[in-house]
Amino acid sequence: MRTFGFNDFLFILQAAQWTIGLSLIAFVGGALGGLLVALARTSEQPAIEGVATGYIQIFQGTPLLMQLFLVFFGAPVLGMDISPWVAAGIALILNTSAFLGEIWRGCIQAIPRGQWEAAEALGLSYTKRMRLVVLPQASRIALAPTVGYLVQVIKGTSLAAIIGFTEITRAGQIINNATFQPLIVFSVVGAIYFALCWPLSFWAGRIEQRRSLALAR
Numbered sequence: 001m002r003t004f005g006f007n008d009f010l011f012i013l014q015a016a017q018w019t020i021g022l023s024l025i026a027f028v029g030g031a032l033g034g035l036l037v038a039l040a041r042t043s044e045q046p047a048i049e050g051v052a053t054g055y056i057q058i059f060q061g062t063p064l065l066m067q068l069f070l071v072f073f074g075a076p077v078l079g080m081d082i083s084p085w086v087a088a089g090i091a092l093i094l095n096t097s098a099f100l101g102e103i104w105r106g107c108i109q110a111i112p113r114g115q116w117e118a119a120e121a122l123g124l125s126y127t128k129r130m131r132l133v134v135l136p137q138a139s140r141i142a143l144a145p146t147v148g149y150l151v152q153v154i155k156g157t158s159l160a161a162i163i164g165f166t167e168i169t170r171a172g173q174i175i176n177n178a179t180f181q182p183l184i185v186f187s188v189v190g191a192i193y194f195a196l197c198w199p200l201s202f203w204a205g206r207i208e209q210r211r212s213l214a215l216a217r
Contacts, residue, residue, distance in 0.1 A: 004179045009188060015171035016192055022167060023154045025089045030096025030153070031146075037101025042108050044126060052101065059098035065159050067091045072163045088160035096153055103149060107142040108134060144211065148204040151197045158193075168192055 040052035059067065071094075072087035082090075111134050119129040161170035172189035176182050 001180050002178060004175065004181045004184045008175045008179065008185075012168060012171045012175060012185075012188055013192065015166055015168050016196065018165070019154065019157050019167040019196070022085075022088055022092065022157045022160065022165070023150070026092035026096050026153050026157070027150055029089070029093035030100050033093060033097030034100030034104055037097055038104035038108060039130065041101065041105040056098045056102050059095050060102070064091070064095050064156055065162060067095055068159055068163055084160065084163045084165035087163055088157070088165045092153065092156060092160075095156070096149075099149060099152075100146065103145050104138065104142050107138040107145075110141055111137050140211075144204050144207040147200055147207065151200050151204075154196055154200075155193065 037052050037055060040048045041056070043049050043052075068088060068091045071091045072082070072084065075082045075087065108130075115133055115137065116129065119133040124132065157167055158169040160167055161173060164170070166174070168189055172185050176185040179185065
């Protein structure tokens, strides 16, 4: 056993790059998937909407930890040997797609019906209505909740420690096993998460505040 030192702090801090990297992969991949889910949920085709609804219910109705286990331990059963990094990325992208898809579905449906009817009156196809009329307006509504959800993505990466991915939480576990000083170690871990998440929470709050003021005018 040894005392927690500066090198231990640096080890945990350096692990933050993997937390940030995994968060970016989950968010970018989840944003692409989420857009498809949101469009499917607002589709004029009942079958497509039903598939998207089922996808959301599965991933919102089951724990992220279980999804990580299914990807990491299920892949070898299917003959695919994947690393913790790949497993965590896949699970988080699938999970983020479901949540962002539902957030963005609400933002799309928040656009006044008159905007949809005006686009239809102009003879625009569904694709053009979404691209030229609906999505530009929905994106402004979606900005604050999307930034807010990014905070949840960052915190969700901590579960990847369970399958051996060395991010902030896993680095903290490694140092704690060497120093047996959990209060100090996990206080540092918590402080790093706070430093990553608080600016995003603050930004989301400011965006929402500005939007509320703009609507009140």
